[in-house]
Amino acid sequence: MAATMKEVAEQAGVSLITVSRVVNGVGYVRADTRARVLAAVAALEYIPNQGASSLRSRQTRTLALLLPTIANSFWTTIARGVEDEGEARGYSVFLCNTDDDPVKEARYLDVLLRRRVEGVVIVPTVASTGQLRRAQQRGMPVVQLHRKLDDLDADIVRSDSYGGAATLTEQLLATGRRRIAFIGGALAVSTARERLAGYEATLRTAGIAPDRALAKIGSATPESGYTLMGELLARKPHPEAVVIGNSRLALGALRALRDAGLAVPEDLAVAAFHDIVALDADSPNLITATQPAYDIGRLGTRRLLDRLVGLADPPVDLILPNHIKLPPVAGIDKPLRTTEVARNLA
Amino acid sequence: MAATMKEVAEQAGVSLITVSRVVNGVGYVRADTRARVLAAVAALEYIPNQGASSLRSRQTRTLALLLPTIANSFWTTIARGVEDEGEARGYSVFLCNTDDDPVKEARYLDVLLRRRVEGVVIVPTVASTGQLRRAQQRGMPVVQLHRKLDDLDADIVRSDSYGGAATLTEQLLATGRRRIAFIGGALAVSTARERLAGYEATLRTAGIAPDRALAKIGSATPESGYTLMGELLARKPHPEAVVIGNSRLALGALRALRDAGLAVPEDLAVAAFHDIVALDADSPNLITATQPAYDIGRLGTRRLLDRLVGLADPPVDLILPNHIKLPPVAGIDKPLRTTEVARNLA
DNA sequence: TTGAAAGCGCTAACAA
DNA sequence: TTGTTAGCGCTTTCAA
Numbered sequence: 001m002a003a004t005m006k007e008v009a010e011q012a013g014v015s016l017i018t019v020s021r022v023v024n025g026v027g028y029v030r031a032d033t034r035a036r037v038l039a040a041v042a043a044l045e046y047i048p049n050q051g052a053s054s055l056r057s058r059q060t061r062t063l064a065l066l067l068p069t070i071a072n073s074f075w076t077t078i079a080r081g082v083e084d085e086g087e088a089r090g091y092s093v094f095l096c097n098t099d100d101d102p103v104k105e106a107r108y109l110d111v112l113l114r115r116r117v118e119g120v121v122i123v124p125t126v127a128s129t130g131q132l133r134r135a136q137q138r139g140m141p142v143v144q145l146h147r148k149l150d151d152l153d154a155d156i157v158r159s160d161s162y163g164g165a166a167t168l169t170e171q172l173l174a175t176g177r178r179r180i181a182f183i184g185g186a187l188a189v190s191t192a193r194e195r196l197a198g199y200e201a202t203l204r205t206a207g208i209a210p211d212r213a214l215a216k217i218g219s220a221t222p223e224s225g226y227t228l229m230g231e232l233l234a235r236k237p238h239p240e241a242v243v244i245g246n247s248r249l250a251l252g253a254l255r256a257l258r259d260a261g262l263a264v265p266e267d268l269a270v271a272a273f274h275d276i277v278a279l280d281a282d283s284p285n286l287i288t289a290t291q292p293a294y295d296i297g298r299l300g301t302r303r304l305l306d307r308l309v310g311l312a313d314p315p316v317d318l319i320l321p322n323h324i325k326l327p328p329v330a331g332i333d334k335p336l337r338t339t340e341v342a343r344n345l346a
Numbered sequence: 347m348a349a350t351m352k353e354v355a356e357q358a359g360v361s362l363i364t365v366s367r368v369v370n371g372v373g374y375v376r377a378d379t380r381a382r383v384l385a386a387v388a389a390l391e392y393i394p395n396q397g398a399s400s401l402r403s404r405q406t407r408t409l410a411l412l413l414p415t416i417a418n419s420f421w422t423t424i425a426r427g428v429e430d431e432g433e434a435r436g437y438s439v440f441l442c443n444t445d446d447d448p449v450k451e452a453r454y455l456d457v458l459l460r461r462r463v464e465g466v467v468i469v470p471t472v473a474s475t476g477q478l479r480r481a482q483q484r485g486m487p488v489v490q491l492h493r494k495l496d497d498l499d500a501d502i503v504r505s506d507s508y509g510g511a512a513t514l515t516e517q518l519l520a521t522g523r524r525r526i527a528f529i530g531g532a533l534a535v536s537t538a539r540e541r542l543a544g545y546e547a548t549l550r551t552a553g554i555a556p557d558r559a560l561a562k563i564g565s566a567t568p569e570s571g572y573t574l575m576g577e578l579l580a581r582k583p584h585p586e587a588v589v590i591g592n593s594r595l596a597l598g599a600l601r602a603l604r605d606a607g608l609a610v611p612e613d614l615a616v617a618a619f620h621d622i623v624a625l626d627a628d629s630p631n632l633i634t635a636t637q638p639a640y641d642i643g644r645l646g647t648r649r650l651l652d653r654l655v656g657l658a659d660p661p662v663d664l665i666l667p668n669h670i671k672l673p674p675v676a677g678i679d680k681p682l683r684t685t686e687v688a689r690n691l692a
Numbered sequence: 693t694t695g696a697a698a699g700c701g702c703t704a705a706c707a708a
Numbered sequence: 709t710t711g712t713t714a715g716c717g718c719t720t721t722c723a724a
Contacts, residue, residue, distance in 0.1 A: 002484060004701060015711050020703065028709050047484075050460045051400050052701035055716050060397060065441075071426045073419060080417045083443055092457060095411075095441040097429055111438060114396045138348060138393075350717055361695050366719065374693050398717035402700050695724080701716105708711075 003044035012040035023048055054116070063304065064094040064112045066105060066122040067145075071097075074247075074275035074293050075123065078145060081297025082121050089305050091118075102127035109135060119304045121297070124149050126188060141307040143300045148190050148317070155307075157300040157318040159291040161191040164322040165198030168243050168271035171287050171326065173206050177240040177269055181214040183228045183253055184245030192217075195245040195273070214239060218249060225252025233260055241265075244272035250286075265327065273322075289322040296320060349390035358386035369394055400462070409650065410440040410458045412451060412468040413491075417443075420593075420621035420639050421469065424491060427643025428467050435651050437464075448473035455481060465650045467643070470495050472534060487653040489646045494536050494663070501653075503646040503664040505637040507537040510668040511544030514589050514617035517633050517672065519552050523586040523615055527560040529574045529599055530591030538563075541591040541619070560585055564595060571598025579606055587611075590618035596632075611673065619668075635668040642666060 005023070009016045014033060021027040022037040029037075040046070054060045065082045067075045079095070086093045094117065098105040102125045109131045112120060119141040124132065129152050132142050136154065144156040172180050182199045185192040196217075200210040216231060218224030225248065232239055233256065244250040250272040257264055264270050264285045274288035299318060303311075351369070355362045360379060367373040368383040375383075386392070400406045411428045413421045425441065432439045440463065444451040448471045455477045458466060465487045470478065475498050478488050482500065490502040518526050528545045531538040542563075546556040562577060564570030571594065578585055579602065590596040596618040603610055610616050610631045620634035645664060649657075 006701075016701095017703080017712085018710060021710090024703090030709060033709080047456075047459050049401075049462060049701055051397050051406065051462055052716090053703070054397050055395075055401055055701080055718085056703040058716080069426065070416060070429070071419070071422050073417070073422075076417050076419075076422050079441070080415065080443060083416070083441055087443075092440050092461065094438050095425070095429055097426060097433075110393075113393050115438065116395060116397055352717075362717095363695060363719080364693090367694090370719090376693065379693085395717055398700090399719070400700095401702085401717080402719040404700080693724105696722090698719105698721085700719085703716085704714090706711105706713085708709100 002049075003046040005046070005048070008037065008040045008044055008046050011044060012036045058116075060116050060118055061091050062094065062115065062117050063091050063301070064096055064108075064117045064120050066096040066098050066108055066120065066124075068100045068123060069097045070095065072276065074291070077293035078123070078297035081294040081299075082301045083297075085298045085301035085305070091305065098123075098125065100125050106131050113138065113140070118308055119143070121145060121300050121304055123147055124152075128152075141304055143304045143307075145296055145300045146191070150190075153315055155300070155303045155315045155318070157296050157303065157320065158191075159296065159322050160319045161194035162198040162201075163319075164273060164289040164291075164324075165195040165243060165245070166202045167322070167324055168273075168287055168289055169199050169202035171324070172241040172243065172269055172271050173202070175241075175265075175269060178208060179214070179237075179239045179241070180208075181216070181232050181239035181242040182245070183216045183218065183225060183232075183242060183249050185218065185220040185249065187217060192245055195243075199243050220246055220248050222248050222252030222255065225249035225254075226256045227252075229253035229256035233257075233262075238268065241269040241271070244270065246273050247276040250274070274325075285327050287327065288325045290325065291322055292320045348395075349392040351392070351394070354383065354386045354390055354392050357390060358382045404462075406462050406464055407437050408440065408461065408463050409437050409647070410442055410454070410463045410466050412442040412444050412454055412466065412470075414446045414469060415443045416441060418622065420637070423639035424469070424643035427640040427645075428647045429643075431644045431647035431651070437651065444469075444471060446471050452477050459484065459486070464654055465489070467491060467646050467650055469493055470498075474498075487650055489650045489653075491642055491646045492537070496536075499661055501646070501649045501661045501664070503642050503649065503666070504537075505642065505668050506665045507540035508544040508547075509665075510619060510635040510637075510670075511541040511589060511591070512548045513668070513670055514619075514633055514635055515545050515548035517670070518587040518589065518615055518617050519548070521587075521611075521615060524554060525560070525583075525585045525587070526554075527562070527578050527585035527588040528591070529562045529564065529571060529578075529588060529595050531564065531566040531595065533563060538591055541589075545589050566592055566594050568594050568598030568601065571595035571600075572602045573598075575599035575602035579603075579608075584614065587615040587617070590616065592619050593622040596620070620671075631673055633673065634671045636671065637668055638666045 005016055005019045009019045014037060018029060018033065019037050021029050022034050063086050065079060067079065070076055070079060083093050096108040098108065105125055105128060113135065120135060121143050123145045124147055129149050132152055136142055142154045144154055146158050148156050148158060169180060182196060184196050187193050196215065203210045216228035218228050244253055257268060262268050271287035274290045351362055351365045355365045360383060364375060364379065365383050367375050368380050409432050411425060413425065416422055416425060429439050442454040444454065451471055451474060459481060466481060467489050469491045470493055475495050478498055482488055488500045490500055492504050494502050494504065515526060528542060530542050533539050542561065549556045562574035564574050590599055603614060608614050617633035620636045
């Protein structure tokens with residue numbers, strides 16, 4: 001049915017390899033020969049079979065992106081960055097939703113190995129190390145996004161969780177508030193640990209001993225945020241401000257404040273990491289740190305593609321600054337960057 | 347480097363084809379032969395090369411999803427449905443963001459043809475027909491999602507735009523309001539046309555002649571929604587209610603109402619199509635119609651996969667009901683479905 | 693239940 | 709500037 005290179009060659013009266021050269025634009029071909037080949041290509045509506053080419057050349061021009069779920073705007077923006085960079089360099093991208101389930105992730109990795117994907121960009125689960133190392137040993141470069149596995153020797157691109165939390169805390173301190181609480185996600189995740197650490201270190205620097213009773217750890221859901229904020233409000237007097245480690249927690253916490261009839265920031269100031277669009281409606285009154293999701297995807301993929309063309313440097317840990325936004329209040333209106341410069345920028 | 351089937355065969359002391367049968371689980375193989383082969387597979391860490399298999403068998407087990415952009419929660423939820431269904435049936439999915447740009451779309455379709463993708467699930471642009479027909483002619487089935495191209499002979503799965511708009515309008519009428527306005531997206535898009543039609547027909551059924559001055563058409567952005575709502579509010583008296591054809595328009599329209607100091611629904615009731623999470627914060631006071639995005643993706647992909655195993659029925663137009671949500675007001679609290687049943691459900 | 697032979701559509705390596 | 713030969717790793721077809 002579909003025409004092959006051989007048929008094009010016969011039609012054009014040249015050899016197979018000449019057609020290959022014309023189609024791929026490599027090597028020397030006389031102009032009139034090229035024209036004859038192109039005419040045959042058009043006449044037969046020839047479309048190269050990339051699978052056959054891959055088999056011989058050992059290049060599939062294919063990447064894979066594994067992330068928790070595409071149905072969340074933070075991951076989604078990363079995905080867009082990955083796809084754009086891949087497309088720009090001639091790579092197609094397989095999309096894999098792991099749901100943070102190691103079993104699902106392992107199954108995908110297996111499929112990708114069979115497909116001889118050239119490289120993998122991944123937001124890893126806590127249990128990914130073994131499988132990823134296996135992939136690396138088989139010559140499949142891996143770039144981690146957002147979350148860092150300590151015992152994996154691979155490039156990583158992420159945002160500055162520690163610095164972001166520190167800046168949010170600083171901004172609250174700058175408004176004169178001292179009793180500042182914290183609500184964050186499970187500490188098994190590296191970003192959550194770093195955010196808590198950034199918050200505590202900043203308090204100490206300001207001469208405030210962190211009060212562990214004011215640091216609440218939950219599960220990255222609005223429900224959890226609602227509950228934890230409720231616990232903070234039950235204290236008399238309640239905290240003057242709170243740093244919140246992720247958007248879903250913030251959503252619930254803000255609801256708790258509304259239900260309690262408290263105004264933000266007058267009664268209680270809120271500074272939160274802001275990843276998801278759902279927070280937009282509330283954000284005018286918040287201090288927010290937004291991660292550069294698109295760039296995380298884009299730069300991670302760039303790094304991966306550079307590896308594919310031979311880059312052999314040691315793995316980098318590329319930490320990108322968050323974008324800090326302050327509420328439009330007189331006197332505090334210049335946005336800051338959490339870190340001065342991204343290190344090791346490719 | 348990576349072991350081949352041939353090497354496994356030598357190690358196990360059998361022929362190539364026997365290894366193939368064991369690996370693929372087809373045909374007859376004696377238990378002890380199978381065990382020897384499996385041992386060799388493990389020893390050599392053999393992973394089948396799917397590309398080679400595809401070349402011979404002409405099955406790539408690969409689909410593609412083309413949509414405007416993954417960075418929008420409606421499309422994203424569709425994508426999740428597509429990926430889940432594909433994964434469940436052993437297919438990997440290439441993700442392609444077209445940005446509704448026909449040129450980008452055409453370039454992707456070309457790549458996908460080269461890759462011998464087995465089928466395509468697409469949210470088409472207005473200019474897709476030619477390329478898609480070409481794909482069909484080359485044996486690549488196409489399923490349209492959400493938007494219908496009139497002159498393409500392909501399955502489509504979408505939600506009931508006409509019925510959704512009709513129900514939103516009915517619900518507003520049921521609250522006693524009569525002067526009901528409409529704000530919608532560009533009429534070049536089939537869904538926008540159908541929503542306007544559903545609104546107008548419902549008014550007529552209620553004995554109200556649609557007032558064209560109350561039907562505003564814009565460009566599916568919050569800015570446009572803000573402007574158009576402003577125009578409606580400039581009329582004295584302003585409308586008692588408005589039906590809004592998509593979420594981004596609604597976002598802007600609601601902002602305009604806030605800025606004008608009008609309460610929803612007391613001063614002006616709002617019924618809107620609700621696709622994106624950003625609207626959640628406002629939705630308690632709205633009547634909303636939410637499209638079954640996940641099912642659109644899932645059922646569309648199912649249809650495509652059924653075609654791949656030989657289904658030859660004429661193309662269907664599968665129209666799924668929207669989910670209607672009413673504000674928690676006494677007396678009006680039972681959700682409705684816009685259409686009784688999805689027709690032609692596979 | 694197992695195998696031999698052929699070939700999918702293309703490119704690498706070398707030769708002319 | 710063009711061509712020949714070989715073979716990528718697997719499945720199809722036919723035979724035993």
